[in-house]
Amino acid sequence: MVRAPCCDEESSLKKGPWTTEEDAKLMDYISRNGHGSWRALPKLAGLNRCGKSCRLRWTNYLRPDIKRGKFSEEEERVIINLHSVLGNKWSKIATHLPGRTDNEIKNYWNTQLRKKLLHMGIDPNTHRPRTDLNQLLDLSKLLSVASVGNSNMMTSPWDNSLKLKAAAGAAQLTKMQLLQHLYMMPVVRTSNSRVPPNNYNVDLMNHYSSLFGSHILNPFGGGHVNRASTMLSGQEWNLQADIVDGFHAISNSLEGFEGGFGAQGVISSNSPDQENMSSSCCYDDIYVQTKNHPLPALVSSSSVYPGTSSSAANQMEISMGGPAAPARTAIFDAWEKLMDDETSESYWKDILEYVLAD
DNA sequence: AACAACGTCAACCGCGACGAC
DNA sequence: CGTCGTCGCGGTTGACGTTGT
Numbered sequence: 001m002v003r004a005p006c007c008d009e010e011s012s013l014k015k016g017p018w019t020t021e022e023d024a025k026l027m028d029y030i031s032r033n034g035h036g037s038w039r040a041l042p043k044l045a046g047l048n049r050c051g052k053s054c055r056l057r058w059t060n061y062l063r064p065d066i067k068r069g070k071f072s073e074e075e076e077r078v079i080i081n082l083h084s085v086l087g088n089k090w091s092k093i094a095t096h097l098p099g100r101t102d103n104e105i106k107n108y109w110n111t112q113l114r115k116k117l118l119h120m121g122i123d124p125n126t127h128r129p130r131t132d133l134n135q136l137l138d139l140s141k142l143l144s145v146a147s148v149g150n151s152n153m154m155t156s157p158w159d160n161s162l163k164l165k166a167a168a169g170a171a172q173l174t175k176m177q178l179l180q181h182l183y184m185m186p187v188v189r190t191s192n193s194r195v196p197p198n199n200y201n202v203d204l205m206n207h208y209s210s211l212f213g214s215h216i217l218n219p220f221g222g223g224h225v226n227r228a229s230t231m232l233s234g235q236e237w238n239l240q241a242d243i244v245d246g247f248h249a250i251s252n253s254l255e256g257f258e259g260g261f262g263a264q265g266v267i268s269s270n271s272p273d274q275e276n277m278s279s280s281c282c283y284d285d286i287y288v289q290t291k292n293h294p295l296p297a298l299v300s301s302s303s304v305y306p307g308t309s310s311s312a313a314n315q316m317e318i319s320m321g322g323p324a325a326p327a328r329t330a331i332f333d334a335w336e337k338l339m340d341d342e343t344s345e346s347y348w349k350d351i352l353e354y355v356l357a358d
Numbered sequence: 359a360a361c362a363a364c365g366t367c368a369a370c371c372g373c374g375a376c377g378a379c
Numbered sequence: 380c381g382t383c384g385t386c387g388c389g390g391t392t393g394a395c396g397t398t399g400t
Contacts (some may be wrong), residue, residue: 102389175365
């Protein structure tokens with residue numbers, strides 16, 4: 001059967017924003033009688049509205065137990081957690097957030113939380129790392145660098161065979177970038193914000209870590225995310241994952257490779273202080289590039305908070321001249337495992353050996 | 359100052375679930 | 380068991396405010 005829309009037969013009924021008079025009538029009636037039958041209510045309350053409109057106005061706005069104002073970090077965390085399990089079941093999610101309506105949560109998700117997750121590189125629908133077109137477009141740039149024919153980046157001391165190897169290397173970098181996109185949350189640039197981490201953000205990151213598995217988050221070995229911090233009001237995310245150490249180490253080991261891949265790490269240390277969480281040492285713009293053709297960043301930046309994080313110490317070590325050779329070998333081995341292409345092994349070994357022997 | 363673009367959120371719409379008969 | 384009426388949910392819209400040009 002085809003049912004007539006709720007208010008069709010009563011098209012003279014008012015629609016649109018509610019006036020204070022209407023609100024007062026509705027509140028007065030419900031406080032004295034309860035809502036009873038929503039369909040019957042408007043007539044009984046003296047309102048020229050359909051019952052559906054009255055119910056919506058009451059449940060989303062007039063109900064006395066409605067909480068107003070900004071969502072707390074805890075509420076955000078609950079919403080994200082529940083959404084990852086329940087999906088768009090706003091009413092179910094709302095039952096876990098006293099005073100919040102499903103409509104309010106839905107709006108907050110669509111206007112705020114979705115964006116936050118997208119900035120983190122998380123697909124808000126699946127709660128998994130994004131693999132969308134925009135990110136793949138970055139890869140196309142990277143691939144173009146790998147094209148040897150029209151490249152003017154290879155100058156002395158590169159010979160032809162090394163050019164080929166570098167091209168293959170760029171292709172592997174592309175792979176690496178793809179893996180990064182597939183397997184981890186990108187580290188978002190926040191070079192000027194050094195916000196102390198808090199439990200909410202660490203919880204959030206570990207939530208995703210548990211969804212993806214720490215081995216996926218960190219193919220270089222190690223554990224969960226060490227630190228995650230954010231400026232909620234600024235909608236700026238700043239994540240720190242162990243995987244960053246691996247990229248730092250690799251890019252650092254390539255540093256100074258004249259005419260080829262270079263890496264640049266800038267460290268700013270604000271006199272690390274174990275007692276003061278606002279102190280930080282911070283990498284800005286860790287990236288891998290060719291001399292004339294900058295590559296998209298493998299890692300943008302991250303803030304590292306001194307103290308409990310062992311990776312902070314590792315990064316310090318890297319910044320001061322890189323890890324010892326055995327550490328580089330270990331990192332290389334880990335990387336090699338990621339590459340199932342039989343060509344990558346020898347090419348990268350050649351390049352790295354060339355660099356390390358220099 | 360005027361206009362456009364963008365963001366937010368209250369309200370609407372259509373559909374499915376469910377209970378009464 | 381089928382039909383009907385009501386309710387509630389989730390997607391979408393559009394008015395309004397804010398920000399950028």
